[in-house]
Amino acid sequence: MKQQDVIQQIKRAARRDARKRRDPRYLRTMGFLVAKGFLRINTPMQLLPNQRLRIEDVIWAGKNVEPRILEVLPAAILRLERHFDLDAQRHRELAQVVQQLRNREQNGNPLWEIPYEKLSVWVDIQLKDGRTKTPGERKVMKTFRMSPDAIKCLREAAKQQGCSETEFLERRLLSLA
Amino acid sequence: METDLERLRRIFESLEGRIAAINEERAKFESLFTFKRLIVKVIDPESALVSKAVKAPQKNKQLIREAIASERFPNLMDRIIQNGGKLENFV
Numbered sequence: 475m476k477q478q479d480v481i482q483q484i485k486r487a488a489r490r491d492a493r494k495r496r497d498p499r500y501l502r503t504m505g506f507l508v509a510k511g512f513l514r515i516n517t518p519m520q521l522l523p524n525q526r527l528r529i530e531d532v533i534w535a536g537k538n539v540e541p542r543i544l545e546v547l548p549a550a551i552l553r554l555e556r557h558f559d560l561d562a563q564r565h566r567e568l569a570q571v572v573q574q575l576r577n578r579e580q581n582g583n584p585l586w587e588i589p590y591e592k593l594s595v596w597v598d599i600q601l602k603d604g605r606t607k608t609p610g611e612r613k614v615m616k617t618f619r620m621s622p623d624a625i626k627c628l629r630e631a632a633k634q635q636g637c638s639e640t641e642f643l644e645r646r647l648l649s650l651a
Numbered sequence: 652m653e654t655d656l657e658r659l660r661r662i663f664e665s666l667e668g669r670i671a672a673i674n675e676e677r678a679k680f681e682s683l684f685t686f687k688r689l690i691v692k693v694i695d696p697e698s699a700l701v702s703k704a705v706k707a708p709q710k711n712k713q714l715i716r717e718a719i720a721s722e723r724f725p726n727l728m729d730r731i732i733q734n735g736g737k738l739e740n741f742v
Contacts, residue, residue: 477728481719483742488720491713541710 491539499531500539510554511602512546523603526557529565536586544586548572549596656688677730678702697724705736716741 494500505522507513536543548571551558562569567585574582574590575597582590620628632642678698684691694702700718703711704727715731718724719741728738 477738480738480742481728484716484738485720487742488713488716491716495713539713541712 494539497535497539500535503527503532503535503543504540506557507543507546507550509602510550511599512550512596513540513542526559528559529561529568532558545588545592546596548575548585548593549599552576552597553601659689677726697727697730700724700727701730701734701736704731704741705734708736708740712741 501520502522502525504513504515505520506525506527508515508519509521509523532543532547536547548568551560551568551572552575560569560572567583571583571585571590571593575594582594584590585593628639628642632639635642637645678701679695680692681695682690683693700715704715708715718727731738
């Protein structure tokens, strides 16, 4: 193929790319992922942190515009599942990888020819939303019955240390590890 | 206790083999920051594009297409070919 022909074909493809970058599916997906901190972009983009995204739209954006979307998608679903309509039947392979990430499996399945190790690095990144904890940090509810004396002791000890009763117990337990 | 520099070295060593750039005479590096024990350099834009086109063409397809179509990098295509890349990846 002559170089001039190649150049013309590349220019036509570049024009198609520019149209795809204006597609709402791409804009909604990137607006969300950039707002949450999974991806960065150096062109102006409306941030959409409250989007609820269709998995099919996100996959379209990843396959047709920005491949990195596919790389972060499993981790994004794991960390922010309420923003996606993941269906274990319709999106079987994706759901399997999300579960493998949730279980912290070392050797999971690749997805869209992306190796599992590349998918897993996004699980623990610090997101822009400070309230969102990584799967390893999320707190778990525990309920204990304690004697009134123990409760009093806990309350006074926490007050002395200037922390909450939960923080006091956490620090003491972790110091035993 | 691990110093910041030791921690930084450990991080970069763990990334060895994952970060790749072309090793080519025409690549220019400009100093961005110079510290007592660390110099941070930035590669010129055209060389960065060549590196991306050759090392990860599928991931950077749209970027390279846009760069070629812009005609702002006159040597880009020749350098991609000279470094073993294929323009057909971007058609």
